[in-house]
Amino acid sequence: MIKFNRICLSNGLRVLVHEDRSTPLVAMNILYDVGSRDEDPDNTGMAHLFEHLMFGGTASIPEFDRHLQIAGGENNAFTNPDITDYYITLPANNIETGFWLESDRMHSIDFSQKNLDIQKNVVIEEFNQRYLNQPYGDAMLLLRPLSYKVHPYRWPTIGMEIDHIRNTPLHKIKEFFYSHYAPDNAILTLTGNITTDYAFRLAEKWFGSIEKRFVTPRNLPAEPLQTEERILTAERDVPASALYKAWHIGPRLNSNFYTLDLITDLLAGGESGRLYTKLVREKKLFTEINAYITSDIDPGLVIFHGKTMKGIDIYKANDEVNNIILTLKEKQVPVPEMEKVKNKYESANIYSNTNILNKALNLAYYELLGNPDMINTEVDLYRNTDKAMVLEAAGKYFTDINCSTLFYKSIRDSSK
Amino acid sequence: MKKRSLIQPRIVPVDLGKIPDAKRISLQNNIPVLLIQAGTEDISRIEFTLSAGSVMENLPLLASTANMMLAEGTKNYTAVKLNKTLDFYGSFYNLFAERDRAGIVIYCLNKHLEKILGLASEILFHPVFPPDELKTLMKKRLSWYLINREKVNSLAMDQFFESIFGSSHPYGRKVIADDFNKIDNAALKDFHSGFYRPETLAIIVAGNIHENTVDLLDHYFGKVVSETIRPTVPGRIPERQKNRKVHIDKPGAVQTAIAIGSSTINKRHPDYPGLKVLNVVLGGYFGSRLMKNIREARGYTYGINSSVHSLDLSGYQIISAEVSKKNTQNAVEEIFKEISLLQRVPPENEELAVIKNYMLGEMVRMFDGPFAIAESFRSAWEFGLDNTYYYRLAEKIKSIESDEITSLAKTYYDIDELYEITAG
Numbered sequence: 001m002i003k004f005n006r007i008c009l010s011n012g013l014r015v016l017v018h019e020d021r022s023t024p025l026v027a028m029n030i031l032y033d034v035g036s037r038d039e040d041p042d043n044t045g046m047a048h049l050f051e052h053l054m055f056g057g058t059a060s061i062p063e064f065d066r067h068l069q070i071a072g073g074e075n076n077a078f079t080n081p082d083i084t085d086y087y088i089t090l091p092a093n094n095i096e097t098g099f100w101l102e103s104d105r106m107h108s109i110d111f112s113q114k115n116l117d118i119q120k121n122v123v124i125e126e127f128n129q130r131y132l133n134q135p136y137g138d139a140m141l142l143l144r145p146l147s148y149k150v151h152p153y154r155w156p157t158i159g160m161e162i163d164h165i166r167n168t169p170l171h172k173i174k175e176f177f178y179s180h181y182a183p184d185n186a187i188l189t190l191t192g193n194i195t196t197d198y199a200f201r202l203a204e205k206w207f208g209s210i211e212k213r214f215v216t217p218r219n220l221p222a223e224p225l226q227t228e229e230r231i232l233t234a235e236r237d238v239p240a241s242a243l244y245k246a247w248h249i250g251p252r253l254n255s256n257f258y259t260l261d262l263i264t265d266l267l268a269g270g271e272s273g274r275l276y277t278k279l280v281r282e283k284k285l286f287t288e289i290n291a292y293i294t295s296d297i298d299p300g301l302v303i304f305h306g307k308t309m310k311g312i313d314i315y316k317a318n319d320e321v322n323n324i325i326l327t328l329k330e331k332q333v334p335v336p337e338m339e340k341v342k343n344k345y346e347s348a349n350i351y352s353n354t355n356i357l358n359k360a361l362n363l364a365y366y367e368l369l370g371n372p373d374m375i376n377t378e379v380d381l382y383r384n385t386d387k388a389m390v391l392e393a394a395g396k397y398f399t400d401i402n403c404s405t406l407f408y409k410s411i412r413d414s415s416k
Numbered sequence: 417m418k419k420r421s422l423i424q425p426r427i428v429p430v431d432l433g434k435i436p437d438a439k440r441i442s443l444q445n446n447i448p449v450l451l452i453q454a455g456t457e458d459i460s461r462i463e464f465t466l467s468a469g470s471v472m473e474n475l476p477l478l479a480s481t482a483n484m485m486l487a488e489g490t491k492n493y494t495a496v497k498l499n500k501t502l503d504f505y506g507s508f509y510n511l512f513a514e515r516d517r518a519g520i521v522i523y524c525l526n527k528h529l530e531k532i533l534g535l536a537s538e539i540l541f542h543p544v545f546p547p548d549e550l551k552t553l554m555k556k557r558l559s560w561y562l563i564n565r566e567k568v569n570s571l572a573m574d575q576f577f578e579s580i581f582g583s584s585h586p587y588g589r590k591v592i593a594d595d596f597n598k599i600d601n602a603a604l605k606d607f608h609s610g611f612y613r614p615e616t617l618a619i620i621v622a623g624n625i626h627e628n629t630v631d632l633l634d635h636y637f638g639k640v641v642s643e644t645i646r647p648t649v650p651g652r653i654p655e656r657q658k659n660r661k662v663h664i665d666k667p668g669a670v671q672t673a674i675a676i677g678s679s680t681i682n683k684r685h686p687d688y689p690g691l692k693v694l695n696v697v698l699g700g701y702f703g704s705r706l707m708k709n710i711r712e713a714r715g716y717t718y719g720i721n722s723s724v725h726s727l728d729l730s731g732y733q734i735i736s737a738e739v740s741k742k743n744t745q746n747a748v749e750e751i752f753k754e755i756s757l758l759q760r761v762p763p764e765n766e767e768l769a770v771i772k773n774y775m776l777g778e779m780v781r782m783f784d785g786p787f788a789i790a791e792s793f794r795s796a797w798e799f800g801l802d803n804t805y806y807y808r809l810a811e812k813i814k815s816i817e818s819d820e821i822t823s824l825a826k827t828y829y830d831i832d833e834l835y836e837i838t839a840g
Contacts, residue, residue, distance in 0.1 A: 069777075089781060118714070125716070133669060134567060240562070272500040281495065
């Protein structure tokens with residue numbers, strides 16, 4: 001049970017605190033309700049590029065990192081389609097330095113052309129390193145626009161193409177800041193060795209004077225219902241062919257979410273998942289295999305991917321994956337297998353909560369979803385999932401017309 | 417508009433405080449057990465660590481394959497049944513085979529501890545290495561290997577280790593595709609009986625330690641005896657290669673991976689704590705010289721990092737980055753410039769003050785929570801060291817002065833001794 005307290009400052013900043021006296025540290029997490037889904041289609045990659053610029057200093061504190069390091073702190077950040085998240089851990093007696101730094105860059109940042117130009121290069125190298133210069137690195141860049149035709153989830157967080165990053169003008173960066181970085185668009189969480197009163201007092205002291213910014217309400221185009229099977233074939237100079245599949249599902253708060261998450265665990269959770277047992281161990285079709293739910297706030301995806309063993313026909317491998325899916329739709333999952341995936345979820349949740357940073361992020365995320373109590377209650381929703389719900393959800397979502405398949409074919413494995 | 421308070425909060429010097437200590441006991445058969453009570457949840461992290469790393473192998477891939485096959489079928493369980501059972505009890509495990517040591521780390525809920533320890537004893541002492549599972553594993557590993565051949569970073573790292581430790585030593589030997597055909601059931605059984613034995617095992621338990629934890633360990637592991645004589649391993653000494661500069665061509669690569677460094681001292685050497693500080697100045701944190709220059713001033717890379725690692729028979733220091741192809745030469749030159757600067761000009765006290773506090777903060781994080789404590793504890797223990805190593809490190813961080821950084825840079829980053837490996 002994670003106990004927490006919550007207040008909302010007059011400028012709209014929501015603050016949540018969880019005390020954990022077993023650690024000498026405090027974790028501070030600031031979640032901004034902005035991600036790559038909020039980008040202009042002609043200027044993708046902006047949210048992530050902006051995250052880099054947030055470390056570039058302000059007029060009053062030119063070097064963000066240095067002050068944090070002097071205080072013994074460490075920090076980082078990530079951007080995904082839904083959110084941009086900044087996190088810090090500090091020795092408890094220096095936590096006020098975190099408030100000083102984070103409130104300062106929420107208040108304003110220093111937009112210099114020089115810093116922008118350098119960070120564009122850094123992000124372009126990140127694009128190269130993670131997506132272009134890696135075998136299979138571009139697969140998700142292909143699968144997203146196959147699955148989504150309208151909704152901004154169609155482009156990846158890094159950006160649709162390098163030119164979007166290269167061509168971002170400084171004035172757009174400024175607009176982005178004032179339209180998304182605001183106390184009324186952020187959630188601050190503190191976990192660890194800090195009292196609730198002290199945390200609330202510091203929040204008021206440092207963030208209380210930042211003015212509300214009246215963020216433009218989000219109005220994203222809904223993805224139209226997919227009505228026919230989509231197939232894309234890519235040929236690449238890689239050692240083995242790979243298969244990627246994506247099925248549309250509902251939004252994060254849909255009650256089916258828990259069932260679908262457990263279905264991906266039935267399929268690919270641990271070494272004993274069905275896909276691994278049947279298609280890697282028994283039939284030796286794949287060398288690695290995975291299935292997961294994207295957990296996006298707007299309607300997301302269940303994604304499957306696997307790399308085939310040398311010499312295996314990728315279309316045969318695809319048929320075998322479809323057979324495993326078909327079994328889920330036709331035959332009830334045995335009770336012990338249901339218990340297994342629920343137990344595994346529950347224990348993973350406990351292990352994750354041994355870490356104050358995880359707790360800080362999770363609290364902020366559930367607050368964003370609208371109910372921070374979910375940090376404690378969601379496990380019951382997993383527990384209450386039964387085999388009938390699995391059958392129903394599998395039947396509803398795992399259909400051919402709801403599926404996009406990417407055949408990522410090796411030009412070297414010429415037999416296929 | 418309300419006025420913003422801009423007065424910077426006072427910073428308190430970071431204090432490591434008392435490091436949680438482990439309670440040491442021995443099982444009936446003398447297996448050492450280290451118990452670390454920590455954390456708020458009723459869980460355990462149990463690490464079984466043995467001297468069964470690749471340094472013990474006489475055939476490439478033998479140590480790692482023996483390790484990866486441990487949970488692929490045992491006397492009483494098929495691979496599928498074993499993994500289903502482990503998953504059913506909500507446990508997670510990682511098999512690991514490093515250069516010096518190998519074993520398994522298991523995370524479990526204490527309510528299932530007894531069951532999990534029973535399974536762990538199956539995995540460690542009763543694997544059967546079924547040929548069919550072995551065949552699958554080797555096919556998988558060959559495929560991963562071929563994928564890694566496509567990554568400039570892997571190409572550079574493999575060459576780096578061969579250059580600094582030599583092609584005949586297990587620390588440096590490169591794997592080739594044919595190695596994946598040479599491992600059989602007999603070789604694995606042989607390696608297992610030789611190196612997975614109580615005399616080389618230690619158990620590190622961290623989390624909420626129950627009264628019966630030790631009794632359970634004794635029940636499952638205290639009675640194990642070795643049935644064979646421990647093989648002697650020829651004491652092979654890593655030998656560096658002559659050629660200091662190697663480029664591996666990877667047609668079509670968008671970036672070049674750079675690996676610059678050399679073999680170095682390990683944790684047992686008195687200079688090691690100072691070398692750790694020097695390394696942080698150079699490339700060990702976000703504000704390091706290399707990050708500021710290569711990433712933040714020039715935008716040549718997404719990240720550049722310098723690190724120092726301890727091995728039983730040696731150690732190594734490595735600077736690594738992936739940079740755009742056209743900037744490779746400039747990046748290499750800038751790296752050498754930064755090293756040379758550290759050898760000539762003592763860092764300003766202000767820079768050193770930042771690093772000192774940052775490193776002390778890192779040390780606090782290294783002992784935060786049962787999992788982190790266990791890992792820190794293990795990485796000293798395997799060199800025959802205990803928490804006094806960490807107190808010594810903390811003391812060195814606090815006391816080191818600029819001149820010592822310069823002198824360490826001259827001793828340990830002699831530019832003529834550094835290897836320069838590029839792949840791309």
